[in-house]
Each structure stands twice: as structure tokens, then as C-alpha cells.
Amino acid sequence: MQRAIAILDSGVGGLTVAKEVMRQLPQEEIIYFGDNARAPYGPRAADEVMEFTEQIVGYLLQFQPKMIVIACNTATAIALQRIRSQVDIPVVGVIHPGARAAIKKTKNGCVGVIGTENTIRSGAYQQALQSISPTIQVVSLACPKLVPLVENRMFRSEEARQVVAESLRPLANSPIDCLILGCTHYPFLAPALSEVVGPRVSLISSADETAREISAILYHRGQLAQSGKLPVHRFFCSGNPGVFQAIAQEWLGEQIRVSPVMWQMTRLSAE
Incomplete structure (x- = not known):
């Protein structure tokens, strides 16, 4: 069977x-x-x-x-x-699969992580990343407004693009070269996320x-x-x-x- x-x-x-x-x-x-x-x-x-x-x-x-x-x-x-x-x-x-994928991708050793409040508060991604590569720099940001957009089927809306831009504003001057989508809902928002972070930052999904x-x-x-x-x-x-x-x-x-x-x-x- x-x-x-x-x-x-x-x-x-x-x-x-x-x-x-x-x-x-x-x-x-x-x-x-x-x-x-x-x-x-x-x-x-x-x-x-x-x-x-x-x-x-x-x-x-x-x-x-x-x-x-x-x-x-x-x-x-x-x-x-x-x-x-x-x-x-x-x-x-x-989490560990996402961390491994980011370490493979980063060129400058500076990785961004976006996730829910609980995920970011736990420090789980930073621990996973630094357990593999202790010198890696991690920039973490909680984005609590993103999951409801996906659950309510609004991930392709203009409102979604605006909420993503507002949520990621703290990363605007960050040196990250890849961004871990530390919530499995976030790939639904990949087009808006890519637009905000620009071509120099690679999006990393753990999938x-x-x-x-x-x-x-x-x-x-x-x-x-x-x-x-x-x-x-x-x-x-x-x-x-x-x-x-x-x-x-x-x-x-x-x-x-x-x-x-x-x-x-x-x-x-x-x-």
C-alpha cells in the first residue's frame, strides 16, 4: 500500500x-x-x-x-x-531548508528574512543560518499584514502591492542580496515583493x-x-x-x- x-x-x-x-x-x-x-x-x-x-x-x-x-x-x-x-x-x-537555500544563493553574506511575528521573534532563521555559516549577517523583519492578503485572495491586488511596499520599507537601505520568504504564504506575493526589493535581491522560497x-x-x-x-x-x-x-x-x-x-x-x- x-x-x-x-x-x-x-x-x-x-x-x-x-x-x-x-x-x-x-x-x-x-x-x-x-x-x-x-x-x-x-x-x-x-x-x-x-x-x-x-x-x-x-x-x-x-x-x-x-x-x-x-x-x-x-x-x-x-x-x-x-x-x-x-x-x-x-x-x-x-526553516532549515530555507536557510540552506539562502546560503547557496548569497554572494555578500548578508541575508534578509521576512516572516510572521512569531517566526521572527523566535530567531529560528538566524540560528539556522548561523549554525551553517557563523559569519553570515542576518537582517530580520516581521511582516504581519501579508498573510491576510493571501488568505483573503487579494495577493494580486493593488492593495497587496501597497501593503508589501509599506511592510518592506525598513529594508530599503539594507545591503542584503537575498531575501528569505520566511512564511510559506509569501511566494503568492512574489511579483509584488520582487518589484519592491528590486533585481539585486534574490527571493528565496523554502519550497x-x-x-x-x-x-x-x-x-x-x-x-x-x-x-x-x-x-x-x-x-x-x-x-x-x-x-x-x-x-x-x-x-x-x-x-x-x-x-x-x-x-x-x-x-x-x-x-
């Missing part, structure tokens, strides 16, 4: 990772959970983010996945280690490197899908399934079905 890769996020942001997994590993089945009823996670208390992540993992375990991908930078920063200690399958986050890590882990465990059949992906969300489906289909470029999970009707456990 082929087992799926479970991917979770606070909302639609993790679709950026899911899309790259679908591209690099086209035989793998994905089970995706977006907690859009409680997004964004960035301004929430750490214990709430921990609780929400544990609930979603509990729900996903009923499908017996072969791997869990926490495709949310906030949840990765807060909950990754605890989730790894609670399950007996590999658990992959998005590509995360998919490579997933591939490497599954290869070494002998668990890469070998069916030769097109996989059937499953999508779940806790909030408005119509909005989630519209964003997902636009981003993934294919028709999908989304099953709503009513939080008030389930404890989201694998009992």
Missing part, C-alpha cells in the same frame, strides 16, 4: 510546498490540511500554535502517512521538535529545498512511491472551503476537491 505525505499549514501557504512536491515527486500522494479557520498563526501565543499543530497532526495520523511536513514557518519554529518526539515517522519543517529534503529522506528510507499511477491528492481545511478551493486551484493549476473539517464537531484526534 502506498502511503501519503501529509502536509499541514495555518492556511493556504503550505500549498507553495505542496506544489513543489507535486512537481519534484509526481508519483507521491499528498494529504493537505489548511487551518484557515484559525489563520494567521503569526500573532498567536506560542502555546496556541503548539496546541493547533498537535491537533492537526493527530487528525492527519488517521491516514497513516509516511511523513509529516510542517509547511508553516511559525509552526516549524514553535512545534517541530515536540512533534518529532511524539510520532514515529519523519517530520520535516521549512524547492524542502521538496528536495523530502525526496532524499524517502529515498534513504526506501519509501519513494513506485506505483506508476497518477496520485489522488486529498485536501482538508477548517474554514471556508470555497475560498480555500479557489486559491488552491489557482495556485496549483488543477481542479481539486476540498473537504471541510468542522472544529466544533471534532477534537481532531486519531482515535
